[in-house]
Amino acid sequence: MPRNRSRKPSTVLARDPGCSPGAVREQMARILNSPEFKATDAQHAFLRYVIERTLAGQADEIKGYTVATEVFGRREDFDQSTDPVVSIQANKLRRALERYYLVDGQNDPIRIDIPKGTYVPTFQPQSIAAGTVLSHADQNFEPCVQTTWPRLTVQCFANLTGNSELDPVGTAIASEIAMEITRHQEIHVFLQQPERRKRRASDSGARFALSGSVNHDVPGFKVNVFLTDLTTGMQIWADTFRADLNPASLMPLSGDVARTVAGKICAEYGIIARQLSIESKHTPFHRLTTYEAVLRYYEFNAQYTQPSFIGALEALQHATQKEPECGLVWSMLARLYAINYGTELFAVDTPIDEAVGFAQTGVKLEPANQRTRTALAFTLMLANEIGAARAEADRTLALNPESLIFLDNIGYLLTLLGDWVQGPDLIRKVIDINPHCNAIVYHALWLDMFRQQDYYQAYLESLNFRTPNLFWDHLAKAATLGLLGRIREGRQAAAELLKLKPDFSRRGSVLIRHFVKFDEIVERIVLGLARVGVKVS
DSSP: OOOOOOOSOOOOTTTOGGGOHHHHHHHHHHHHTOTTOOOOHHHHHHHHHHHHHHHTTOGGGOOHHHHHHHTSOOOTTOOTTTOOHHHHHHHHHHHHHHHHHHHTOTTOSEEEEOOTTOSOOEEEEOOSTTOOEEETTTTTTOOOOOOSSOEEEEEOOEEOSSOGGGHHHHHHHHHHHHHHHHHHOSSEEEEEOGGGTTSOGGGGTOSEEEEEEEEEOSSSEEEEEEEEETTTTEEEEEEEEEEOSOGGGHHHHHHHHHHHHHHHHHSTTSHHHHHHHHHTTTSOGGGOOHHHHHHHHHHHHHHOOHHHHHHHHHHHHHHHHHOTTOHHHHHHHHHHHHHHHHHOOSSOOOOHHHHHHHHHHHHHHOTTOHHHHHHHHHHHHHTTOHHHHHHHHHHHHHHOTTOTTTHHHHHHHHHHTTOTTHHHHHHHHHHHHOTTSOTTHHHHHHHHHHHTTOHHHHHHHHTTOOOTTSHHHHHHHHHHHHHHTOHHHHHHHHHHHHHHOTTHHHHHHHHHHHHOOOHHHHHHHHHHHHHTTOOOO
16 A cells, blocks of 8 residues: 655644634744744745745745745846745744744744744644743742653753853853753753742742853853753763854854753753653553653664664654554554564564654644654665665754764765765764763774775774664674775674574575665675675675
8 A cells, every 4th residue: 555755844833723714823923923933024024925926825835935025125037056045934933933832922822833844834733741941930939730741941051150141151051951951852850930930940830940050261161061860960961162262153163062962962962861761661651651662762772782773662652542642652562563673573463664664643633843854764775765765864964964962864864865975974963972872873983994995994983883783783893894905803893793593595696685775785795704704695
């Protein structure tokens, strides 16, 4: 049966009465009239234009050229390659919308976004119970929304410089961090406004609190960041960032701090996930929260053992029944199916068609979530729909090309799909900053070096492998050592490969081609294996 392969962001006007044209226009007016919507008159006009065109059924006509000529007054000979006015203004408009929903629009009934990679807006009902960031200015720290997802309070950073003109810097850094973590969509964020700084962070009902300070340093300034577990009062993570002597350099630093902090504490193997995974390790699957079920997938992806696979499978299947509207759960189930399909690790039926279907459900439920879209790209790759997988990976990156939370997985996918420049670059960018990135990315770096026939560098990349229960670790080492002529070491790696995969000689060609899509590279892998005694039929 053919599957729906549409990738275009879709509005919910046709099926959700809460997003009727009238309701969307009311939301637009609410945004435009808010003092917290920090946008220029031209950006106001930009937002009105794309919303009205979309409501009129003319979304297909919203292009860079039409926006430039009809909104920004450019002439008919407008050339986007020499005048990037639309993309620049679109990025500023996106940031203004993000800030509005962070500060003033958290209780609004509809969320209006303009996803990166398009100028067509999306309209989605916004539920507080499933929300992300709430301002404490209006909450008075009463018990917050009930949720089983982890909650984090971000406190405005203290200005310890003695210069009151730098007070806005602490607020800017906290806001940037809160917005960056909001994009993660697994951590529910509460932004503590400056006037509420004396309140206890624990009064928000949050499990964790992120705080920090700006102070003088030699020869400039430093920003200290701290993560505290509010159940114990223990500081569980800290970091320091530095800027030069010019105070103006502090404001651009806020974006770098936000991306790095979000990546380190909110990534799949970041501080919060690691902390909560330990606590739920022995909880029966039917008593797990939805987030804890997702953590079971992360545990499997780090271990590749049968108990961790069964634990993740039971937990995610139960979670899809308990919370079927959670797109992330469907996406994690898709990834679990796809990995088992592609590696044939366990004798459990996990058809790739079902994996793709689960991933499509995840994207349908959460179209602006980079994690759901990386899952779809991954399943499409294993289904050998390479063009669709590449388009989905590109679309995923465009949603937020600077977020360190997802760049490791995106870089891994792009590399396996043949983008030998951007893919490895993204991976190395993350590795340099985030020690908690997904270890599987080293397989992609190994593949890139192997492709270039730089077998010594490929071998060095293989030393970074951290998944000894996954036969690919030993496969890559054996093939590389074979081509380096280091036969004795290669035979040792080959023995580990065959211990994990006794039928590899029979199934090896299929298993390799699940992840390596280029015949020349496959042939050299097979040659390297043959030199250390592993014959692939």
